[in-house]
Amino acid sequence: MRPVSSLLLAFAAGAASVLAYAPFGLFPLVFVALAVLAALLARAGRARRGFLLGFVWGLGAFLAGVSWLYVALNRYGGMPAPLAGLAILLFCAYLALFPGLAGALFARLHPETIFARAGLFAALWVLGEWLRGFVFTGFPWLAVGYSQTPPSPLAGFLPLVGVYGVGGLVALVAGLLAFAPWRRLAQAWPGAVALLVLAVAGVALGRVAWTAxxxxxxxxxxxxxxxxxxxxxxxxxxxxxxxxxxxxxxxxxxxxxxxxxxxxxxxxxxxxxxxxxxxxxxxxxxxxxxxxxxxxxxxxxxxxxxxxxxxxxxxxxxxxxxxxxxxxxxxxxxxxxxxxxxxxxxxxxxxxxxxxxxxxxxxxxxxxxxxxxxxxxxxxxxxxxxxxxxxxxxxxxxxxxxxxxxxxxxxxxxxxxxxxxxxxxxxxxxxxxxxxxxxxxxxxxxxxxxxxxxxxxxxxxxTPYAHWGDWPAVLAAAAVLLLLFPRLRRRPAPSAGR
CATH class of the missing domain: 3.60.110.10 (Carbon-nitrogen hydrolase)
Incomplete structure (x- = not known):
């Protein structure tokens, strides 16, 4: 795929991810949108390219999802329309830096196995969203875990690991979808089993009454x-x-x-x-x-x-x-x-x-x-x-x-x-x-x-989340990076003839 085409696809996938949230409620769509990004990152080759893909994906998501801030600045805040539009563009570009950073790190490193790649993608996504939630006081709107309210089976995990933890599970599923060799079923079945286990576990957890x-x-x-x-x-x-x-x-x-x-x-x-x-x-x-x-x-x-x-x-x-x-x-x-x-x-x-x-x-x-x-x-x-x-x-x-x-x-x-x-x-x-x-x-x-x-x-x-907050999700993401670190190697730069 040509570089410009892949950037346009990343932008479209990010924008489409907004349909997974209310009021549309197409929660499975966020798995596909993130899987598109993960697949593009797997072929990025360089950190710079990975950053651009993650940044453009995020820009599409935030422009489609939070551009309503323009109404406050222009209609009620009295800011001239061109300046209000520029302010929203710059703000969305700032928010897109976080998926861009995750994309750069993923493209720079190259796990060998499917589960290692999916785990790395999920860990980087959790840490990126968590950082977005508190840097400069934070703006965690459109964290992907928010899309997984009922009837999503992953809603059952929210009382355990919170919105960032569920976002990590979404990214893990997206990574398995992107990296599993689905044309070779003998190699793809572990990923399919993992997806089924997550869905069944989420449904079972959703029936637990943590409070009374x-x-x-x-x-x-x-x-x-x-x-x-x-x-x-x-x-x-x-x-x-x-x-x-x-x-x-x-x-x-x-x-x-x-x-x-x-x-x-x-x-x-x-x-x-x-x-x-x-x-x-x-x-x-x-x-x-x-x-x-x-x-x-x-x-x-x-x-x-x-x-x-x-x-x-x-x-x-x-x-x-x-x-x-x-x-x-x-x-x-x-x-x-x-x-x-x-x-x-x-x-x-x-x-x-x-x-x-x-x-x-x-x-x-x-x-x-x-x-x-x-x-x-x-x-x-x-x-x-x-x-x-x-x-x-x-x-x-x-x-x-x-x-x-x-x-x-x-x-x-x-x-x-x-x-x-x-x-x-x-x-x-x-x-x-x-x-x-x-x-x-x-x-x-x-x-x-x-x-x-x-x-x-x-x-x-x-609930378990009420006891521990976001730390289990954040520490789990950090632990995944530490466990994978010995297996990670820098992705070789593509040759000039490619």
Whole structure:
């Protein structure tokens, strides 16, 4: 295959991999997309060529999968269209560096056996995605393990090894598909057996109940305000938004009522006198608790994206601790970015690293705000005390795009990893209740104002992932590299006549 043709094929395979995620749900497609990359890398010959193949594959995946960020920069951030497009291209190119690095290392080394090649490909993929998840605060969106929610048989591995571990299994399967000599069945059968074992083991693990319900069913009302992002920060509309939130709380009494992230677009100290007390009185009247998103200011004058509770339980709060670069704070040397984009409340401060779950009645509710639920290991500090996970989000920034269903799928993975229900209250979607097995119990239609009223149970117990986090997957990948190292040799450079 010509060099340009192989690059185009890698780009197309990366872009096609997005169809494996929500809302499309074609989860087997990611195995094929990664197998195409693995097969191309096996013939790359040089590290430079391997880097280009991995980079182009990643560029296709991220341009197809997260280009909805353009909506936030251009439509709501006010950045001119050419600059917003360039910013997204550069950001996707940065994300593509990680599969590019994995591709370069794979092409440079040359295991002799099929299983060694597949193991090397999987180990490098795990380490690449793990690094992408924390370098420069991390952006693990579209880690391939997120595509394997039920009905994928690999979903059963999520409570054991988390999203990166499952991503490694996906890469292992892709490697076996790419490297096995399927035309010679006598040599291909070990790979076929390995694939069958993984599928059967995943199905069996999916039937294991790692956690158990505790306490009585809890009546919840998850509110979806559906306030258009372009109108939210207009001072003349503030009274309307205050009335909307108060009306939704009043019309939907429950033991736990939740309003979404920054549902009140101002500091708590700027609320009209008696407003919060009025909400609290409504909740006390029905014997329930309210959790709402609002900005707060601490004693040092720093602003937090926060959640506050009000009702029968003592007032408590949570301050977002994993902030969005360029949206909620400016990284060093990037102050010029805010000359081009107009983003309200973009000078926030992260909350403390360890914050106790909210004690609301008999439940212990671990709050996370917006994209904090991308970072599964960071949610584990609340366990085993937390019985429920609660996400408050505002994805109105991204319009009617893939962001909403992709984020819901990420929340499904977090429920599986922790063995806890995940409750989601969002501004425009997708407001939902997710069971500990990753299935969606109920969800509201996007871009409609309403309330999701249902019952949930708190859960107790610890999954293996809740005990150990991402370290088993990362250490296993590192161990594979160490075990293979004596067998690895540099791939000979192709001769000039080839």
């Amino acid at each position: 319900p505790v306490g009585e069913p809890l009546r919840v009302a998850l509110l979806q305000t559906n306030i258009e992002q372009g109108l939210k920060w207009q001072p003349g509309r503030l009274a309307d938004w205050l009335d909307t939130n108060l009306r939704l709380v009043t019309e939907n009494p429950a033991q736990l009522v939740v309003l979404p992230e920054t549902t009140l677009p101002l500091l708590a100290e700027q609320l009209p006198e008696g407003y919060l007390e009025h909400l609290e009185a409504r909740m006390n009247a029905v014997g329930g608790d309210l959790v709402l998103g609002v900005f707060t200011r601490n004693g040092q004058g720093h602003i937090h994206n926060a959640a506050l509770s009000a009702g029968r339980s003592p007032r408590q709060g949570y301050a977002k601790r994993h902030l969005v670069p360029f949206g909620e704070y400016s990284p060093p040397l990037f102050g010029w970015f805010y000359v081009l984009a107009d983003i309200p409340m973009s000078d926030q401060t992260r909350g403390p690293a360890r914050q106790a779950p909210l004690a609301l009645g008999d439940q212990r509710v671990a709050v996370n705000i917006c994209y904090e639920d991308l970072f599964g290991a960071e949610l584990l500090h609340a366990l085993p005390e937390a019985t429920l996970l609660l996400n408050l989000s505002n994805l109105a920034w991204y319009g009617d795009s893939l962001a909403q269903p992709q984020h819901l799928q990420i929340a499904r993975v977090r429920a599986l990893e922790t063995g806890r229900p995940m409750l989601r209250s969002t501004n425009t979607g997708m407001t939902a209740v997710i069971r500990p097995d990753g299935s969606v119990q109920a969800v509201l239609p996007a871009f409609e104002q309403g309330a999701l009223r249902t019952e949930v149970r708190g859960y107790q117990g610890m």
